Amino acid sequence: xxxxxxGRYAVTAMLxxxxxxxxxxxxxxxISVNQGISLSYLEQxxxxxxxxxxxxxxxGPGGGYFLAKPxxxxxxxxxxxxxxxxxxxxxxxxxxNCHDGKRCLTxxxxxxxxxxxxxxxxxxxxxxxxxxxxxxxxxxxxxxPSLGSRQSRAA
Numbered sequence: 001x002x003x004x005x006x007g008r009y010a011v012t013a014m015l016x017x018x019x020x021x022x023x024x025x026x027x028x029x030x031i032s033v034n035q036g037i038s039l040s041y042l043e044q045x046x047x048x049x050x051x052x053x054x055x056x057x058x059x060g061p062g063g064g065y066f067l068a069k070p071x072x073x074x075x076x077x078x079x080x081x082x083x084x085x086x087x088x089x090x091x092x093x094x095x096x097n098c099h100d101g102k103r104c105l106t107x108x109x110x111x112x113x114x115x116x117x118x119x120x121x122x123x124x125x126x127x128x129x130x131x132x133x134x135x136x137x138x139x140x141x142x143x144x145p146s147l148g149s150r151q152s153r154a155a
Contacts, residue, residue, distance in 0.1 A: 007085035009037050010045050014079050017055065018071040018126040019133075025057075025064030045083055052082035071126035077118055089113045 016031045028042045046065065049055045056068045067074065080086060089110040092098035098107060 003080070003087050004085060006045070006083050007080040007087075009035075009041065010049065010079050010083045010085070011076055013037065013042060013045060014049070014054065014067070014074065014126060015129055015133075017065060017067050018074075018130050021071075021130075022066055025062065025066055027064040030064070048083045049079070052078070054078060054082055067126070071130060072128075074126045075122050076124045076126075076129075077121040080121065087114065087117050089117075 012035050013031050016034055017026055020026050028039055028046060031037065032039045032042055046055060046057075050057060053068050054074055055065045057063065057065050090098060090107055091104065091110075092107070096103040096107060098104040
């Protein structure tokens with residue numbers, strides 16, 4: 001199973017906010033243009049992110065959004081969970097009824113994989129992604145940076 005557009009776009013939009021480092025509020029229109037995400041989709045995502053207190057908005061002229069807490073305190077898992085998204089690898093969604101109402105033979109394997117992904121994303125915060133991107137030379141208008149190759153992760 002892949003992470004859906006909803007989760008990927010939420011992470012991308014939050015990274016765009018983090019790149020501004022609280023210098024000024026960032027409008028959804030700016031994020032839309034910078035990241036190629038529709039404004040109406042961003043409005044839906046930011047309603048969920050606001051409800052989970054990951055962003056705060058300022059209304060009126062000169063308004064926009066800021067991160068609600070420091071970038072180092074917001075994990076990628078926090079963002080994905082805030083938009084009611086998760087990567088679940090079991091067929092049953094963790095309900096253990098995947099094989100005729102019973103747990104299938106591979107349930108534990110897929111459940112552990114889901115847990116590993118959650119732990120991996122819980123241990124990466126927005127500040128780390130900003131630093132990685134700055135090291136890779138991307139700018140605010142770029143899309144989400146690479147998390148690194150599998151080879152560099154294994155080293």
